[in-house]
Amino acid sequence: MAFDPQAYRPETTIQSLGNEFYDVVEAAAFPQTIIRFRNNRAAAEIGLDGLDDGRWAEHFGRFRPLSGSLQQPLALRYHGHQFRAYNPDIGDGRGFTFAQLRDLDGRLMDLGTKGSGQTPWSRFGDGRLTLKGGVREALATEMLEALNVPTSRTLSLIETGEELRREDEPSPTRSAVLVRLSHSHIRVGTFQRLAFERNAADMRRLVQYVLANLYGEDSDDPVRLLKLVVGSTARLAASYMAAGFVHGVLNTDNINITGESFDYGPWRFTPTWEPAFTAAYFDHNSLYAFGRQPEAIHWAVMQLASSLRLLAEADPLVAALEQFAPAYQPAITDAMLWRLGRTSVSAEADRALVQATERALRESNAGIDRFFFDAFAQPLPASYGSEWDEARKLLDAAPLRSDRSHRYWASEPCSMLIEEVEAIWSAIRDHDDWAPFHAKIAAVRAMGEALR
Known part of the structure; x- marks a missing residue:
C-alpha cells in the first residue's frame, strides 16, 4: 500500500487563513525526474515511506497532489529584512507549500519545495535550484538533525535534467528540485507583511492560526505568541552554537515562527570556535558570523514584536522580548551539556563547565568535532594542554549520560x-x-x- 493508513494523515489547514496569504501556482514541467535522495526515515513519520519510486517521482518531481491534502501548490506571501534592509517585494519565489500532513506526534507538518519553478514572487529569477544546492541542503539537514538542532529535513532530492546558469558557480550546472519536511513555513516576514499593510484582521487570524496549529494553544493573544517564539528561537540559537553551525543568512524571512531552522544556502560548520567565522561570501560585515547568531536571531524576533504592535501594547511585548537572554542562557547550557555527553550537576556547575569549555575552545584553536568526540564519555587525552585544565576538571565531575559502546566511537569524528x-x-x-x-x-x- 502506498500510504500507511495508520500514519498518513493529510491536512489542508493552511487554507483556513484565506487566499490573502498565498498565491495558487503551478510547478514547472521538468525534462527528467531522477531520484537522487529519498528520506525514508522522515517519510515514515508521515506515512509516505511505502511509495514506490515511480509514485515518489510523480508526487515530488511532477507534484501530483497527495490524496486528501492540498490540490494546488501555494506560494506564500511575506516580506522581510534582508541584511537589515527591509524588502516588501519577496515571497516564495522558487518554492511553494505542496502539502500538509500530521506526523506521528500529531504535529502539523508542511511539505515545501525549493526549485519547483517560477511564482509571482520570482522577480527576475528562474525559480530553479542547482543540484549542488540541493546536495548541500540534504547534507546540512542530516548533520543538524544528528547534532540535535531543530531543523527541517530534506525529504526528497530529484535531478530535473535542465542546465542552469549561475554567477556564483561554474555554469552551466545541473538542476534539481528539493522537498523539505518542516514544522510550518510561516516566518517572521509573514507577520511583517501584514504590519506593513496595516492589516489587523489578517494579523489576528495569523496569530490564532500559529498558536492553535503550531503551538497547540487556543488563543489569539499576540503577547503569548511572542513569548513562545522567544523561547523557541533562543533554543535554536543555542543549538547552532553547540553544533558549531553557521546558517549564513538569518534574514527575517528565514526565521521560522516555530523556531525550527530551515532554508540552507551558504551554510558552513566552523572548524574551530571562531566567533568571527562567516559563511556567506556576500556577508561583507559579518552580520551573521558564528558568534553573532544569537544576536541576529534576537533582532529578528524584535521585528516580530514590532509587527505585533498592530494588535498589542508596547510594554508587554517589550517585557516578552527581554526574556530572550534569560531563555538563551539555560538553552546554551543544555545544548553544550548534550554534546559533551554529560548530565546536569547544578545550575552553577553546569554554567561553569560550559564557560570553561567555550574559553578553552577559543584559546586553544582546537578542532570542534575532534574535541567533542574526545570529550564525550571519556577523560580528555593528554594532548589537550594546560588551557584545558579547568574544563577537564569540570568534565570529570559531570555525570555521563551514555557510554561509548556504539560502533561510531571506534572510528573517527564525523564532520561536515x-x-x-x-x-x-x-x-x-x-x-x-x-x-x-x-x-x-x-x-x-x-x-x-x-x-x-
Whole structure:
C-alpha cells in the first residue's frame, strides 16, 4: 500500500487563513525526474515511506497532489529584512507549500519545495535550484538533525535534467528540485507583511492560526505568541552554537515562527570556535558570523514584536522580548551539556563547565568535532594542554549520560566541513559518483545514533 493508513494523515489547514496569504501556482514541467535522495526515515513519520519510486517521482518531481491534502501548490506571501534592509517585494519565489500532513506526534507538518519553478514572487529569477544546492541542503539537514538542532529535513532530492546558469558557480550546472519536511513555513516576514499593510484582521487570524496549529494553544493573544517564539528561537540559537553551525543568512524571512531552522544556502560548520567565522561570501560585515547568531536571531524576533504592535501594547511585548537572554542562557547550557555527553550537576556547575569549555575552545584553536568526540564519555587525552585544565576538571565531575559502546566511537569524528562538502560535490559533478554522498549520510546517521 502506498500510504500507511495508520500514519498518513493529510491536512489542508493552511487554507483556513484565506487566499490573502498565498498565491495558487503551478510547478514547472521538468525534462527528467531522477531520484537522487529519498528520506525514508522522515517519510515514515508521515506515512509516505511505502511509495514506490515511480509514485515518489510523480508526487515530488511532477507534484501530483497527495490524496486528501492540498490540490494546488501555494506560494506564500511575506516580506522581510534582508541584511537589515527591509524588502516588501519577496515571497516564495522558487518554492511553494505542496502539502500538509500530521506526523506521528500529531504535529502539523508542511511539505515545501525549493526549485519547483517560477511564482509571482520570482522577480527576475528562474525559480530553479542547482543540484549542488540541493546536495548541500540534504547534507546540512542530516548533520543538524544528528547534532540535535531543530531543523527541517530534506525529504526528497530529484535531478530535473535542465542546465542552469549561475554567477556564483561554474555554469552551466545541473538542476534539481528539493522537498523539505518542516514544522510550518510561516516566518517572521509573514507577520511583517501584514504590519506593513496595516492589516489587523489578517494579523489576528495569523496569530490564532500559529498558536492553535503550531503551538497547540487556543488563543489569539499576540503577547503569548511572542513569548513562545522567544523561547523557541533562543533554543535554536543555542543549538547552532553547540553544533558549531553557521546558517549564513538569518534574514527575517528565514526565521521560522516555530523556531525550527530551515532554508540552507551558504551554510558552513566552523572548524574551530571562531566567533568571527562567516559563511556567506556576500556577508561583507559579518552580520551573521558564528558568534553573532544569537544576536541576529534576537533582532529578528524584535521585528516580530514590532509587527505585533498592530494588535498589542508596547510594554508587554517589550517585557516578552527581554526574556530572550534569560531563555538563551539555560538553552546554551543544555545544548553544550548534550554534546559533551554529560548530565546536569547544578545550575552553577553546569554554567561553569560550559564557560570553561567555550574559553578553552577559543584559546586553544582546537578542532570542534575532534574535541567533542574526545570529550564525550571519556577523560580528555593528554594532548589537550594546560588551557584545558579547568574544563577537564569540570568534565570529570559531570555525570555521563551514555557510554561509548556504539560502533561510531571506534572510528573517527564525523564532520561536515566545507572541504568535505566540495569533495562530495566534485565526485557527483565530475563522475556522477554518488557513493561519497550516500556514505556521508550513513556516517552522519551513525553519529546521530551514538550521540543519542
